[in-house]
Amino acid sequence: MFQCVGPVLGDSLLKAVPDAASGPLPDLITVMRSLAVIPVTTCVLRTELLQLRQERDETFRAFAARVRGKAETCAYNAVCECGKDVDYTHHIIRDVLLNGIYDSDIRRETLGTPDVLVKPVNDVIALVENKEMARNALPSSSLSAMSSIRRLKTTQQTSPAPSPVDGAKRASCPECKSVFNVFTEGPRGWNPKPHQVCIGCYRARRRQRRQQPSSDSQQAAMGSELVSQVLSVRAGNRPGRRHGSLHLSDSSTTSSPRANGDEPG
Numbered sequence: 001m002f003q004c005v006g007p008v009l010g011d012s013l014l015k016a017v018p019d020a021a022s023g024p025l026p027d028l029i030t031v032m033r034s035l036a037v038i039p040v041t042t043c044v045l046r047t048e049l050l051q052l053r054q055e056r057d058e059t060f061r062a063f064a065a066r067v068r069g070k071a072e073t074c075a076y077n078a079v080c081e082c083g084k085d086v087d088y089t090h091h092i093i094r095d096v097l098l099n100g101i102y103d104s105d106i107r108r109e110t111l112g113t114p115d116v117l118v119k120p121v122n123d124v125i126a127l128v129e130n131k132e133m134a135r136n137a138l139p140s141s142s143l144s145a146m147s148s149i150r151r152l153k154t155t156q157q158t159s160p161a162p163s164p165v166d167g168a169k170r171a172s173c174p175e176c177k178s179v180f181n182v183f184t185e186g187p188r189g190w191n192p193k194p195h196q197v198c199i200g201c202y203r204a205r206r207r208q209r210r211q212q213p214s215s216d217s218q219q220a221a222m223g224s225e226l227v228s229q230v231l232s233v234r235a236g237n238r239p240g241r242r243h244g245s246l247h248l249s250d251s252s253t254t255s256s257p258r259a260n261g262d263e264p265g
Contacts, residue, residue: 001025001028001029001032002020002021002028005032005036009032009035009036012035013028013031013032013035016031016035017031042074042075045070045073045074046074046076048070049067049070049071049074049092049096050096052066052067052070052096052100053100053102054100054101054102055102056102058102059129059132060097060101060125060128060129060132061125061129063097063100064093064097064121064125067093067096067097067100068093068121071089071092071093071096072089074089074092076088076089076091076092077089090120090121093121094117094119094121094124097121097124097125097128098110098111098116098124101128103131103132103135105135106128106131106132106135109131110124110127110128110131113127161185161189161190162183162190166182166183166194167183167190169181169182169183169194170182171194171195173197173198173201174196174197175197175198175201176198176200176201178198178200180195180197180198180199181195182194182195183195
């Protein structure tokens with residue numbers, strides 16, 4: 001028995017009782033229990049038991065085993081008036097299991113089950129396990145609703161296929177004179193209206209439409225620059241003309257012999 005203990009506990013035993021290895025076995029067990037077992041208040045154990053909850057990725061049977069192991073140390077027993085010892089551990093285990101179910105939908109359905117408080121603990125575990133298996137086998141209502149909405153949008157965006165006669169129709173492109181299919185199938189389904197030109201000419205038209213706004217914007221920018229230059233030239237010439245005319249009139253006035261009172265010789 002002494003050789004089975006660990007080195008730390010063996011050293012503590014030899015320090016507490018030097019003759020532990022040579023003494024009687026009941027005394028060794030008593031001293032070993034006093035050093036190895038840390039006493040915990042029953043109220044603390046019961047509080048920890050009531051706070052247990054099922055983890056997200058934990059199965060309900062594993063959670064039930066954890067609750068059962070914790071409840072065995074909580075001493076849920078009482079002495080009846082008749083003198084018999086009554087053990088109500090299974091009632092506490094059932095309450096903790098029902099309160100600790102992680103999935104809110106499963107907990108709501110389980111709490112609504114008739115006579116769930118009088119069922120045995122094993123029946124409660126089997127009931128919750130069946131609901132977990134059904135949840136894992138089928139998608140949730142929210143996911144199925146989202147998938148149905150996406151399917152509805154996809155069906156609304158796609159166009160139905162034309163008749164075999166319309167699907168086989170071919171025409172000649174008015175621009176490049178090449179033969180093309182009037183109806184084709186794309187990512188969004190078949191085109192509802194027949195094509196007027198081939199795919200090459202259609203792409204060329206799209207490129208021209210994309211380049212047209214840029215050329216128009218360049219022309220508009222050039223026109224605005226010309227207008228601004230003309231306005232700046234006019235604004236710069238008008239004050240010059242006024243000053244020039246005033247300067248000419250002043251010079252003509254000062255240089256005129258009549259203005260100075262001189263007669264022409």
